[in-house]
Amino acid sequence: MTARWARLPHPEPAPARTRPYDLVKEFVIALVAVSLLTVALAAVFGAPDERPVTIRSWAQADPADFLSTAFAELDGSSATATYGPPYNSAADGQKIGPVGLAKLVGVRRPIDTADDFVLTPLSDAPQNPDVASALATYKNAGADQQGALRKQYADATTAAKGDPTQIPADTAGPVQILLNQLLSQAQAGSLDGQLLSSGGFYQSDYTKPLLFLNDGTYLAGLADDRHLSGDQWGMMNETGNYPGQPWLWLYTFWYQISPFDHTANADALIWGLMAVLTVGFVLVPFIPGVRSIPRYVPLYRLIWRDHYRSERRL
Amino acid sequence: MSAPPISPGLAAPVNLNHTGHYLHWGVVQISVANLAVVGIMVLVFLLALVLPFPRGRGRDE
Amino acid sequence: MSDQNVPSSVAGTGAGGWTGVVRRRAVRAFPPDRLLPDEQPSWVASWIYVFGVLTLSALCVVLATGGVLALKGPAWWHISSTGRYVNSLHLWSVELFMAFMVVHLWGKFFMAAWRGRRAMTWITGAVAFLASVGTAFTGYLVQQNFDSQWIAGQAKDGLNSVGIGGYFNVLDFGQMLMWHIVLLPLALGLLTVWHILLVRRRGVVPPIPLDAGSADEGDPS
Numbered sequence: 001m002t003a004r005w006a007r008l009p010h011p012e013p014a015p016a017r018t019r020p021y022d023l024v025k026e027f028v029i030a031l032v033a034v035s036l037l038t039v040a041l042a043a044v045f046g047a048p049d050e051r052p053v054t055i056r057s058w059a060q061a062d063p064a065d066f067l068s069t070a071f072a073e074l075d076g077s078s079a080t081a082t083y084g085p086p087y088n089s090a091a092d093g094q095k096i097g098p099v100g101l102a103k104l105v106g107v108r109r110p111i112d113t114a115d116d117f118v119l120t121p122l123s124d125a126p127q128n129p130d131v132a133s134a135l136a137t138y139k140n141a142g143a144d145q146q147g148a149l150r151k152q153y154a155d156a157t158t159a160a161k162g163d164p165t166q167i168p169a170d171t172a173g174p175v176q177i178l179l180n181q182l183l184s185q186a187q188a189g190s191l192d193g194q195l196l197s198s199g200g201f202y203q204s205d206y207t208k209p210l211l212f213l214n215d216g217t218y219l220a221g222l223a224d225d226r227h228l229s230g231d232q233w234g235m236m237n238e239t240g241n242y243p244g245q246p247w248l249w250l251y252t253f254w255y256q257i258s259p260f261d262h263t264a265n266a267d268a269l270i271w272g273l274m275a276v277l278t279v280g281f282v283l284v285p286f287i288p289g290v291r292s293i294p295r296y297v298p299l300y301r302l303i304w305r306d307h308y309r310s311e312r313r314l
Numbered sequence: 315m316s317a318p319p320i321s322p323g324l325a326a327p328v329n330l331n332h333t334g335h336y337l338h339w340g341v342v343q344i345s346v347a348n349l350a351v352v353g354i355m356v357l358v359f360l361l362a363l364v365l366p367f368p369r370g371r372g373r374d375e
Numbered sequence: 376m377s378d379q380n381v382p383s384s385v386a387g388t389g390a391g392g393w394t395g396v397v398r399r400r401a402v403r404a405f406p407p408d409r410l411l412p413d414e415q416p417s418w419v420a421s422w423i424y425v426f427g428v429l430t431l432s433a434l435c436v437v438l439a440t441g442g443v444l445a446l447k448g449p450a451w452w453h454i455s456s457t458g459r460y461v462n463s464l465h466l467w468s469v470e471l472f473m474a475f476m477v478v479h480l481w482g483k484f485f486m487a488a489w490r491g492r493r494a495m496t497w498i499t500g501a502v503a504f505l506a507s508v509g510t511a512f513t514g515y516l517v518q519q520n521f522d523s524q525w526i527a528g529q530a531k532d533g534l535n536s537v538g539i540g541g542y543f544n545v546l547d548f549g550q551m552l553m554w555h556i557v558l559l560p561l562a563l564g565l566l567t568v569w570h571i572l573l574v575r576r577r578g579v580v581p582p583i584p585l586d587a588g589s590a591d592e593g594d595p596s
Contacts, residue, residue, distance in 0.1 A: 006583075019416075020414050038471060041471075042467045049453065049459065051520060052519060086535060204550075222525075227334055236344070243347040243470060245512070247508055282502060285489035294583070300487070303486060
């Protein structure tokens with residue numbers, strides 16, 4: 001039921017008074033003004049364009065992080081390996097209360113991090129006999145044996161104070177040989193292409209290299225320096241001093257407060273909340289209370305002050 | 315990785331590619347650039363309400 | 376508005392078939408002086424009214440600069456200073472578009488501009504705003520720079536958490552480019568046309584009655 005103040009007769013009576021209003025002229029003037037303003041802003045401020053990180057630049061800048069990440073991919077302990085849908089079934093994915101939409105949709109982009117990020121790129125490249133033999137040893141080993149080989153590398157990393165680049169050569173078994181070779185391929189730049197390739201010639205899907213890159217701490221460190229992290233309202237932000245997407249303020253706001261800042265289901269809960277708020281925004285005209293705000297915040301008196309003044313005169 | 319991909323001689327006169335400036339109030343963090351944009355929008359909105367609109371010649375007046 | 380204002384050749388009742396029905400309906404809904412009026416009610420006298428047309432103008436600049444970027448392909452603006460400038464034009468026209476649209480939105484909210492069978496005008500505008508947010512977001516994803524990498528990595532979690540990521544993969548550059556330059560602009564364009572036609576059809580909303588604020592009826596909803 002529409003409130004009395006908001007009710008209008010149907011059909012609406014023609015306005016008592018009109019004024020000439022040249023819509024086309026208004027549009028042309030606005031178009032010219034906006035074009036000039038755009039030209040000026042672009043000329044003065046330009047645009048941000050920070051070069052992307054490549055697997056190569058990552059492996060060169062932070063080989064320890066690359067090796068740790070590659071080990072986590074092989075070990076099945078990386079963020080991607082433990083992600084769940086749509087990449088694998090290692091987890092159920094996030095839930096809104098009892099509802100797990102992620103699980104419902106299922107594994108639609110299957111990724112086996114050990115195979116896709118480590119073993120296949122090694123198998124696909126021509127290797128020297130040491131690497132070929134290490135690869136054969138690892139691939140032919142049973143699950144338990146593979147676990148023991150990985151543990152050997154993990155223990156060596158711990159002994160090297162967590163820095164896998166400091167493990168003495170040929171002391172940590174086949175996994176060390178494999179990961180060092182993967183590091184060489186990455187530093188040479190060939191791993192970028194191998195992760196992207198899906199067997200065809202043309203490529204446009206960066207899911208694998210981006211997931212691998214995001215599993216490391218290098219990219220996140222750069223983003224944190226630039227205030228782009230989730231807990232820094234990063235969604236709104238842009239590199240440098242450029243304005244970003246300030247219209248995402250409400251979405252990013254929820255990530256800063258309890259309970260969303262410490263629940264494992266934060267993304268799903270915030271998406272659910274934003275979905276409800278979005279429907280509310282679209283349906284403002286039908287929501288009691290919200291649709292009455294304009295009446296109580298009398299900005300309309302300012303907007304139509306001339307009209308009210310002349311009405312009073314009459 | 316922060317090197318501009320094209321010659322710096324062609325860069326914009328006001329270079330916004332330096333490290334960003336951020337303001338913090340408790341839970342709120344916002345970049346100076348975003349705050350400037352929002353501030354300008356609010357200012358423009360208020361000006362649009364307050365500034366007198368050019369008076370057209372009313373047809374029936 | 377009566378059919379007498381419409382040339383008989385247009386309103387012609389004689390036209391038959393589906394075409395005739397569509398033509399009669401179109402002309403009845405949008406007689407020329409309603410589609411492109413040369414006068415407005417006297418209350419249309421505030422700067423707040425120009426933000427709709429400013430938004431539309433900015434959208435035209437966004438589409439034109441995006442069109443130039445499309446002509447030259449996605450790598451152009453990383454390797455050419457002209458391309459970089461056109462990309463800057465695209466960025467700043469988007470900033471202007473979003474800013475004008477939000478000021479327009481604030482203005483229309485505080486005018487309660489959905490009154491008098493104008494709810495659909497509000498709804499199409501609100502959905503156009505959401506489509507713009509999505510278009511801008513996919514634009515950030517297809518810049519092929521550090522920003523894109525980071526935004527894609529972050530955004531995937533939100534989308535995956537509710538099952539959208541299986542279909543709408545922000546890590547797939549090709550898919551996101553298609554959304555950004557075909558599907559979303561098409562949706563936004565159609566919404567914009569619909570929104571503007573509704574504004575022309577229903578006319579500009581009349582002022583809120585002045586005694587409304589003092590009427591003693593509690594929450595009027």
